[in-house]
Amino acid sequence: MCGIIGYVGNEDAQPVILDGLKRLEYRGYDSAGLAVLSGGTLTIRKRVGRLSSLEQTCAENPVQGSPGIGHTRWATHGEPSEVNSHPHTDTAGEIAVVHNGIIENYLELREMLEKEGFVFRSQTDTEVIPNLIALELRRDQKDFMGALSRALQRARGAYALGILWTREPGRIYAARQGSPLIIGVGEGENFIASDVPAIINRVTRVIYLNDGEMACLEADGIRLFNLKGEELKPDIQKVTIHAEAASKAGFETFMLKEIHEQPRVLHGLLSKHTSDRQDIAVDLSGLGRDYCRAINRVMIVSCGTAYYAGCYGRLLLELLLDINVEVELGSELRYRRAKLDPGTLIIAVSQSGETADTIAAVKKAKASGCRVLSICNVPGSSLVRESHAVLFTDAGPEIGVASTKAFTAQLMAFALFSLGLARLRGELSDEKLSRCLAELQKVPTHIHYVLSRKDAIRQIADKHHDGPSALYLGRRFNYPIALEGALKNKEISYQHAEGYAAGEMKHGPIALISEYLPVVCICTKTDDELYEKMMSNVREVDARHGRIIAVATDGDEAVRGLAGDIIYVPEIAEEFSPMVNVVALQLLAYYSAQARGTDIDKPRNLAKSVTVE
Ligand code: F6R
Numbered sequence: 001m002c003g004i005i006g007y008v009g010n011e012d013a014q015p016v017i018l019d020g021l022k023r024l025e026y027r028g029y030d031s032a033g034l035a036v037l038s039g040g041t042l043t044i045r046k047r048v049g050r051l052s053s054l055e056q057t058c059a060e061n062p063v064q065g066s067p068g069i070g071h072t073r074w075a076t077h078g079e080p081s082e083v084n085s086h087p088h089t090d091t092a093g094e095i096a097v098v099h100n101g102i103i104e105n106y107l108e109l110r111e112m113l114e115k116e117g118f119v120f121r122s123q124t125d126t127e128v129i130p131n132l133i134a135l136e137l138r139r140d141q142k143d144f145m146g147a148l149s150r151a152l153q154r155a156r157g158a159y160a161l162g163i164l165w166t167r168e169p170g171r172i173y174a175a176r177q178g179s180p181l182i183i184g185v186g187e188g189e190n191f192i193a194s195d196v197p198a199i200i201n202r203v204t205r206v207i208y209l210n211d212g213e214m215a216c217l218e219a220d221g222i223r224l225f226n227l228k229g230e231e232l233k234p235d236i237q238k239v240t241i242h243a244e245a246a247s248k249a250g251f252e253t254f255m256l257k258e259i260h261e262q263p264r265v266l267h268g269l270l271s272k273h274t275s276d277r278q279d280i281a282v283d284l285s286g287l288g289r290d291y292c293r294a295i296n297r298v299m300i301v302s303c304g305t306a307y308y309a310g311c312y313g314r315l316l317l318e319l320l321l322d323i324n325v326e327v328e329l330g331s332e333l334r335y336r337r338a339k340l341d342p343g344t345l346i347i348a349v350s351q352s353g354e355t356a357d358t359i360a361a362v363k364k365a366k367a368s369g370c371r372v373l374s375i376c377n378v379p380g381s382s383l384v385r386e387s388h389a390v391l392f393t394d395a396g397p398e399i400g401v402a403s404t405k406a407f408t409a410q411l412m413a414f415a416l417f418s419l420g421l422a423r424l425r426g427e428l429s430d431e432k433l434s435r436c437l438a439e440l441q442k443v444p445t446h447i448h449y450v451l452s453r454k455d456a457i458r459q460i461a462d463k464h465h466d467g468p469s470a471l472y473l474g475r476r477f478n479y480p481i482a483l484e485g486a487l488k489n490k491e492i493s494y495q496h497a498e499g500y501a502a503g504e505m506k507h508g509p510i511a512l513i514s515e516y517l518p519v520v521c522i523c524t525k526t527d528d529e530l531y532e533k534m535m536s537n538v539r540e541v542d543a544r545h546g547r548i549i550a551v552a553t554d555g556d557e558a559v560r561g562l563a564g565d566i567i568y569v570p571e572i573a574e575e576f577s578p579m580v581n582v583v584a585l586q587l588l589a590y591y592s593a594q595a596r597g598t599d600i601d602k603p604r605n606l607a608k609s610v611t612v613e
Pocket of ligand 1: 303304305306307349350351352353354355358401402403404487491608609610
């Protein structure tokens with residue numbers, strides 16, 4: 001959601017900015033723009049739509065010089081249009097700003113600034129920022145940092161900012177409050193960016209800006225300040241991901257590459273957190289062993305796909321531990337009057353670590369004394385910095401907007417954490433642990449097997465992609481997978497899809513079933529009782545002539561007579577089957593989207609990192 005890039009150095013900024021914006025495309029956007037400062041002259045280019053349109057404008061009419069700032073905008077205030085695209089300037093055209101976040105009190109600030117004679121051209125909240133800085137500069141024309149700090153103290157909301165000022169042509173200013181921003185530390189050049197993949201080809205060292213920090217970058221120097229104007233010592237960290245990790249590696253899309261990376265990612269997590277694959281070795285020291293023994297309640301909080309991972313986590317924690325577990329959406333928990341106390345462990349799940357609702361819920365829980373464990377994919381992210389302990393999913397950069405490998409890594413992280421916690425609390429016998437680990441070790445190979453069936457899955461998708469809607473049914477551990485399968489389908493193929501607990505079908509959705517409705521039934525072998533219940537649901541769909549697509553266990557002949565199409569998957573314990581079954585549904589969604597001709601890596605209206613509420 002909105003991407004920011006900035007460059008100061010000896011090269012022309014325009015190509016560096018365009019390259020950075022390309023790498024940020026995955027975050028989701030509807031327009032793009034850049035500003036280059038050459039001598040004291042500010043040149044701005046903006047285009048609505050894909051980045052290629054901005055690239056074309058820049059190629060026809062290139063701008064030379066440095067520094068520069070660029071932005072991909074995901075509209076919040078005002079429609080996607082050139083006038084609403086960033087960078088925005090103050091009325092005099094001397095200060096250019098790119099912004100990610102929302103200035104909540106922009107209307108009152110705008111009214112005040114208009115009374116001061118400032119003129120607004122866009123509908124955005126962002127435009128108040130350059131004008132507010134210009135107003136504060138009236139007090140002291142030479143102290144930009146002072147003006148910036150005073151301006152920011154008047155703004156309420158979230159921001160990551162990149163700023164150019166025509167009177168200081170060798171500098172970029174930056175600031176952060178609640179939206180992600182990093183500084184890339186180069187040799188004779190420096191960068192700002194929304195995330196590491198945007199500058200992964202240019203730097204090996206970064207500074208993660210904290211909330212309430214401002215920075216001034218020159219080609220050969222970086223200075224950090226807090227909002228009071230006090231200088232801070234930068235904490236420079238090494239980048240841990242490699243440039244190749246952010247490439248398609250020969251696959252037609254990032255999403256397909258990421259689907260195929262899942263066996264490696266899950267194998268890596270398993271090896272990292274098991275010793276000799278016989279015992280569990282999850283490091284819980286960040287939470288404290290005594291605290292872990294005393295936890296009386298777990299509240300899982302997350303959004304979207306990560307919420308479905310949380311639903312899975314709840315089931316597994318309940319299965320392995322004698323503990324109360326709840327799961328809640330970040331956007332709901334932040335406004336609930338839920339009872340939260342120090343005995344409640346919060347588990348926050350997030351690929352990006354920047355999801356505004358999840359972070360807000362975490363802050364609220366921390367204020368009530370809760371400890372926070374995050375299951376997160378991005379080192380240095382805001383969530384990681386808010387947490388007492390982190391279980392990294394180590395999935396590498398996930399560029400496809402629809403989450404795949406990060407999801408299965410979250411499921412594996414839940415499995416490892418639950419086993420580790422149950423072990424520490426003395427709630428898991430040696431025998432049960434060995435049984436669980438033996439099953440878990442099957443997961444990467446089983447996913448390989450599902451991937452090897454992709455041509456068969458493509459044929460099924462080709463048959464069913466054209467309907468207006470699809471229903472996904474699952475029970476217990478595979479209920480979150482039905483929800484996730486439906487979400488994947490809607491996100492990338494734009495076919496309406498709903499996930500339901502199969503037992504709920506007769507309480508409403510059964511009315512939808514007809515020979516036109518594809519119904520994806522996850523009916524892999526579980527304990528006999530649940531399998532039988534699921535098969536009854538399949539029969540109910542069959543009786544109403546629904547088009548059944550079954551995800552079934554290899555060798556299950558009973559399904560054959562009922563389902564028009566079957567995706568066979570290898571047998572594994574029910575509690576770990578979601579990691580395998582979901583891959584079949586990812587591929588089903590993928591090939592449906594391909595058949596429907598959508599932009600799979602960058603589905604319309606979606607943002608990879610949802611940094612605003
Ligand atoms: C779906 C998807 C989103 C995210 C959600 C939370 O494919 O990617 O639903 O799961 O926006 O994002 P994170 O995990 O970054 O907190």
